[in-house]
Amino acid sequence: MKSFSKMAWPYAAWLGAFVVAPMLLILLYAFTKQGNDVLTLNFTLDNFAKFFSDSIFPVVLWRSLTIAFYTTIICILIGYPVAYIVAQMSEKKQAFFILLITLPMWINMLIRTYAWKGLLSYFDFDATFKVMVGMVYNFLPFMILQIHTSLSKLDRNLITAAQDLGANNVQTFLRVTLPLSIPGVISGITLVFLPAVSSFFIPKLLGGGEYVLIGNLVENYFISVGNWNYGSAISLIMALVIILSMFVTKKLDKKVGGEE
Amino acid sequence: MQKLKKFFSSSFVWLVMLFFYLPIFYVMVFSFNESKSLTRFTGFSLKWYQKMFETRTIREAIYYTVVIAVLATVISTVIGTVTAIGLSKSKKILRDVVLQVNDIPMMNPDIVTAIGFMLLFSSLNLEKGFWTILLSHIVFCIPYVILSVMPRLRQLDDNLAEAALDLGCTPIQALTMVIIPQLKSAIISGALIAFTMSFDDFVISFFTSGPGISTIAIYVYSSIKRINPTINALSTIIVLIVTVVLIVVNVVPMIKERKKRVAQ
Numbered sequence: 001m002k003s004f005s006k007m008a009w010p011y012a013a014w015l016g017a018f019v020v021a022p023m024l025l026i027l028l029y030a031f032t033k034q035g036n037d038v039l040t041l042n043f044t045l046d047n048f049a050k051f052f053s054d055s056i057f058p059v060v061l062w063r064s065l066t067i068a069f070y071t072t073i074i075c076i077l078i079g080y081p082v083a084y085i086v087a088q089m090s091e092k093k094q095a096f097f098i099l100l101i102t103l104p105m106w107i108n109m110l111i112r113t114y115a116w117k118g119l120l121s122y123f124d125f126d127a128t129f130k131v132m133v134g135m136v137y138n139f140l141p142f143m144i145l146q147i148h149t150s151l152s153k154l155d156r157n158l159i160t161a162a163q164d165l166g167a168n169n170v171q172t173f174l175r176v177t178l179p180l181s182i183p184g185v186i187s188g189i190t191l192v193f194l195p196a197v198s199s200f201f202i203p204k205l206l207g208g209g210e211y212v213l214i215g216n217l218v219e220n221y222f223i224s225v226g227n228w229n230y231g232s233a234i235s236l237i238m239a240l241v242i243i244l245s246m247f248v249t250k251k252l253d254k255k256v257g258g259e260e
Numbered sequence: 261m262q263k264l265k266k267f268f269s270s271s272f273v274w275l276v277m278l279f280f281y282l283p284i285f286y287v288m289v290f291s292f293n294e295s296k297s298l299t300r301f302t303g304f305s306l307k308w309y310q311k312m313f314e315t316r317t318i319r320e321a322i323y324y325t326v327v328i329a330v331l332a333t334v335i336s337t338v339i340g341t342v343t344a345i346g347l348s349k350s351k352k353i354l355r356d357v358v359l360q361v362n363d364i365p366m367m368n369p370d371i372v373t374a375i376g377f378m379l380l381f382s383s384l385n386l387e388k389g390f391w392t393i394l395l396s397h398i399v400f401c402i403p404y405v406i407l408s409v410m411p412r413l414r415q416l417d418d419n420l421a422e423a424a425l426d427l428g429c430t431p432i433q434a435l436t437m438v439i440i441p442q443l444k445s446a447i448i449s450g451a452l453i454a455f456t457m458s459f460d461d462f463v464i465s466f467f468t469s470g471p472g473i474s475t476i477a478i479y480v481y482s483s484i485k486r487i488n489p490t491i492n493a494l495s496t497i498i499v500l501i502v503t504v505v506l507i508v509v510n511v512v513p514m515i516k517e518r519k520k521r522v523a524q
Contacts, residue, residue: 003431007346008358011339011402015361018399022376023364029379082276085269097273099510104280106502110462110477111495114484115283118290118298137279198369201462201481215371222375222467232379235372242369 029232047233057217057234064214065241067128068196071135075192076185078136079143083184084177086144087151098148105141112138113205120206127207134202142191150184151177186253190246197242214238284499291492298487308493318494321479324390328465328475329458332397337451339398340405345439347406348413359410365400366407373400374467381468388470396468397461401454408450412443 033042051057086097104112113134120130154177162172200215214234221231294303312318347355365373377396378388386392416439424434440447462477469478476498480491 004435005346005349005351005354007342008350008354009346011343011346012354012358014339014399014402015358018377018380018395019361019364022373022380025379025383026372026376078276081269082273085273088269095510097277099506100277101280103503103506104284106456106460106506107284107495107499108460108462108477108480110480111287111491111498112283114480114491115287115495117484119283119286121299137283140276141280194367194369198371200371205484215369218371218375222378228375228379231375235375239369239372 026232026236029229030236031233032229034227034229047230048237050230051233051237060212060217061214061237061241063212064197064238065245067132067135067213068193071132071139071196072189072193074132074136075140075143075188079140079188080147080181080185083144083147083151087148087154094152098145101141101144109138110201110205113202116206127203127211130206131203131211131213134206135196135199138202139192139196143185143188146188146191147181147184150181154180182253186249189249193245193249194242197245198238287492288496288499290489291496293489293492296487296489298489308489309497312490312493312497315490317474318479318490321474321476324393324473325459325475325477328390328394328397329455331394332401332458333451333455336398336401336454337405337447340402340450340454341409341440341443341447343402344406344409344413345435345443347410348416359406362403362406366403370461370463371467374464377464378467388468389473392468392470393465393473393475396464397458400461400464401457404453404457405447405450408453409443409446412446416442 030047031043031045033044033046086094089097116130116134116137120133125133158176158180159172162176167175198215198218200213200219203211203213203216204219215238218231218235218238221227221234225231290298290301291308292304292306293301294305294307343358347358350358368376374396377392377399381388381392420442421434421438424438425431429437462475462481465475466478466481469475474482476494480494483491
């Protein structure tokens with residue numbers, strides 16, 4: 001049996017080559033000058049200095065964060081009631097609605113976003129609104145499913161107990177159901193906020209050419225401009241911002257979720 | 261009062277469902293539009309379907325998408341399963357480190373994973389194309405297989421494999437005849453997730469593909485700059501296939517169950 005443990009070794013090497021090495025390369029590119037040879041590396045902080053001194057980029061970063069934030073809030077506001085209502089239904093009805101919610105997720109995100117293009121062209125919404133519709137549309141199912149999972153795992157006896165002890169419906173919800181479903185909301189937030197911040201094809205498809213989020217900057221610098229060093233620095237900043245916001249969310253979770 | 265509440269709550273859910281399906285139906289309807297317009301329906305026609313099947317790049321994109329998804333699924337399922345079994349018998353330190361690193365592709369934004377691959381392939385001087393897309397897909401699919409198989413492994417009874425070895429099985433036989441059959445359902449669900457991930461991917465394929473090769477998503481992305489109703493036709497076909505597959509996957513077990521119950 002011990003000999004089976006060797007079967008994990010190749011994958012450890014594989015992870016080093018295909019997961020760790022690419023991340024190190026991004027780091028390396030972000031901190032070096034353009035036009036490196038393999039042997040001569042010119043380390044620099046210029047890429048980061050450029051990012052923060054330019055008038056556009058901090059604006060784009062802020063815009064990406066706010067649009068992802070609003071998207072997440074809207075997803076919670078719509079997703080929580082849907083998950084809650086579905087969780088109250090009979091088992092058969094629940095399965096039906098969960099299938100209805102999952103089905104669009106199997107259709108490529110790009111095609112689903114494209115589907116809004118025609119429909120939105122009837123209206124004269126501004127770009128931010130269109131992009132937000134696209135994001136909510138793409139990421140709302142994740143939020144609903146996460147919250148639904150945590151609600152359906154909830155022990156019914158707890159609710160009965162609360163009611164027996166004299167709590168009314170609102171009190172039961174606020175003091176029993178809601179706190180116990182917070183973990184679902186938190187993992188929903190992760191699944192919505194993270195792709196929303198880094199998304200680049202939703203703004204490109206629905207926001208029109210001039211609507212730029214941080215993901216579009218990364219795409220531009222890698223695909224069109226070809227300045228990989230600067231693109232790496234931007235994506236590093238993006239990754240740091242995401243990690244930081246996840247950290248804050250987890251901290252909030254501990255505070256709200258309490259003792260667990 | 262109770263009835264009214266019920267009415268409002270179910271209307272709210274249906275409204276959200278409408279939000280989910282409206283754009284999809286819209287695309288389906290306009291795939292039969294006679295004119296190029298995306299806003300005015302001028303008459304019924306199948307010409308975009310005809311055009312779609314006649315366009316070689318679309319046929320190739322469909323072919324590559326399916327081939328890459330199937331190969332990535334098979335390879336990542338094998339590697340993921342073997343690794344998971346290995347990890348379950350490894351020292352805790354190795355297991356913890358591997359599982360931590362294994363999380364990176366799942367936690368990272370797609371675009372960061374994608375540019376990581378792009379930099380890696382360029383520094384290895386690999387020409388971007390079919391093989392780089394396939395390799396990237398395998399890399400980001402394996403973590404999901406491992407994640408799906410690991411919990412099931414923890415529930416396995418080690419004694420069964422020990423018994424097989426004691427009774428004269430070679431380790432390979434113990435693996436294929438005792439351990440893997442017990443993992444079957446976890447392996448299948450891991451493979452399903454891997455297939456979905458690969459089939460659905462756009463970002464990573466986009467950054468790792470080279471000239472002359474595109475998947476369905478890359479084709480859609482590169483051709484939406486101008487109005488192109490063949491994409492409506494293509495989307496409609498994909499939606500139909502996905503719907504049929506999902507209904508079959510969900511309904512067949514139900515029918516089987518019912519038959520079983522009737523038989524009893």
